[in-house]
Amino acid sequence: MSARLAPFPRFTGTEPCQGQGPDADPNWWTSSDNTDRVAAELSCLICPTREACLAWALDHPTEAGDAIWAGTTRKRRTQLRREFARTAAKEST
Template sequence: MGPLRAPAAHRRRPGRRDHGGGGGSTTELAPWPRLTGDEPCRAPEADPEDWTGPPKQRVNGQLACLSKCPEAVREQCLAWALDHPSRAGSAIWAGTTLSDRRRLRRERRDATAA
């Protein structure tokens, strides 16, 4: 696994809203991910606590997502979670934790400020 990065489609573009605390004009936010039903979070045997439960249990969801979820779906989920931080909360999205997503937003903000 390589380092976490925002999906290419979600990296800062001119006119895209910066959720890292800066100003900027608002354009569209990432839509809800298009799920196929084959994702580990949608499996009939999936335990919702693996994505939203206590931190130690969320590791199960994080590993399942990183090993079984299609990359295109992970990119959509990450884009949505980065654009909707209050709704994404502390749950696992695209194999990322809340602190991972905070770091990604901070890196994006710093890159646009440079």
């Protein structure tokens, strides 16, 4: 991972996690209920700030916690960080 950290996403208010969109509930992203979490993950697919959100969550694992960020779970973000680290190590040799 780079030494630079992604800034917190600049939300416009049109994001599903901000309560926008059909039947979006802002609590889905932090819920422990699996149905809510799947709804959050699916809602992220149409989000205009998804890339910035994912970059922030990958660079700030403690702050992102167990919440859904850019349609990813904590476990998936950990997997992505490992994949990125392996790729970076290969590219630097």
